Amino acid sequence: MSAEAPLLAVLGVGVSFPGARPPVRALADVELRLLAGRSLGLVGESGAGKSQLALAIPGLSAPGAVVEGSIRFCGEELINASPARLRALRGRHIGFIAQDPQAALAPHLKVGTQLTETLRSHHALDARAARAAALQMLERVQVPAPAARLGQYPHELSGGLRQRVSIAIALIASPSLLIADEPTTALDVTVEAGIRALFLKLRQELKLALVLVSHDLAVVGGLCDEILVLYAGRVVESGPAAAVLKDPRHHYTAALAAASATLEAPLGLPLATIAGSQPAPGVELAGCAFAPRCPAAAARCHAERPPLASVAAGGARVACHFPRASA
């Protein structure tokens, strides 16, 4: 593979639910490229389509969803790939971590079973070798007393441990791409910090490519090389993380950054919020979906949807008729 060939290339991807009432278009015209070993953060508020995109990549969209466009993994088209082929890729080459570790672990199966079954469904491995690999993986994700954990059930573990186990499950077959859907949202703040540190460590050790879904710009900024901001199912801004965070060009990204809770913010001031809300599911606006909430919206914004266009040499792109001036 040449240095330029992306591990993951998403082009013109849309996810819709034509059977829903009203029919819902959850995602439209999404484009992204991810090189091996790099990390990408998908940011946006609830309903922006982040999770839909995360699920569509490994072919895990809910029943009734229609996925269109092109999703290429190592050059191989995944949309309309056979179920058997997708099954072979999932777990083995594409790891997935769900939002709520409590709900994502089978309550009736031991941790050891849930770890080894992933490995054994992809490799011919005897029980002892699989167990050894499971132990090693639990150590790697810094689970204390790993040998004892193998015989425990998920309900016997704390929330943070459960998420570490979920991470171990996603990584045990050494995938080259890890998709994590809000992996820290369901956790306490202190536990969350530990999991974030673990992600950083694992990325370096395993040379993992990471797609991280989060509603929190700060979380993504600390973990990701690039950021893709979604609003109402469309990409509104993308580019290198540092540039997007420091110098957001889209008014939505800027508002999102202002709404992030930081330790540096002066105490006593109310947290900034974005007035209004996203268009309801099923509502398709002719112009920019953010225009009704945008401080800089003009008549053109309501009439004509802005295309995603390059604004800087660094690869930053923004979908706005009147982008914020570069700082």
Place this chain on the structure above:
Amino acid sequence: MSYALRRLLGLVPTLFIIVSLAFVLVRLAPGGPFDQEQTLAPEIKANLERAYGLDRPLGEQYLRYLGRLAHGDLGPSMRLRDFTVNELIAIGLPVSLTIGGLALALSLLIGLPLGLGAALARRRGLDRLLMATTALGIAIPPYVTAPLLALVFGIYLRWLPVAGWEGGQLRDLVLPVVALALPTLAYLARLTRASVLEVAGLPFVRAARAKGLSEARIVLVHVLPPALGPVLAYLGPAAAGILAGSLVIETVFGLPGMGRFLVEGALNRDYTLVLGKVIVYATLVLLLNLLVDLLRALLDPRIRARRRA
């Protein structure tokens, strides 16, 4: 194991309440075992009542009954005077257990796979067909299906005997067992379908799919065990329903089971016979519910954890 023992001991007070209630209810009905169309001479009736202890105060009779019950003695039948209740139950219970047990096994063996198949074929032809037929199966009671089955397979097709029990041959068993099993089978199929569909929509099943497991492993290892919980929980009530249904079925097919003499016993105020059979039925239902509870703990580690605590 100690948990199972504790639960078993816990059945004793429940059974005691059932026995006491049944004792009072049987006595509340007007008349007695020796009131018949041709009235007996008062002296004969008094003699009979003295012989069975019915002349004593009700409290004393109750205590005496409990005392005998503690030794497993259900007393003599008051109307079938050559038999003790124990003997009558010893004749009927194996027959009833055979057809009841077979009906329950048939319901499970066919109902569970049908429900699972319907869930996997969700909203397609097979699912719709199964849901429609099982709705019929639940709606039509055994006392309608039993004569219909006898008519079709016994009289028109002449494949199986219309009724009878010649030493419990398989051909005698088929129709009663099928008639008895149908409603339970249909309900179990629907319950299994609903439960499997519910579990299949849970996040951990999507997580299993994300691991690249085979569809067979996802269904059998991840979906089915938790989905069986509600199905198992229904087995207690299902067994009670089958017992009640077997009263009718035994009459329709002329089987010498527990149901025989029970209805006449109740009409004729055969106190000991009715009480004895009620106790046996109640014990069966209680034991089955206990067994179901223990099985559920095997399937769900969270239930085990709660019990240890």
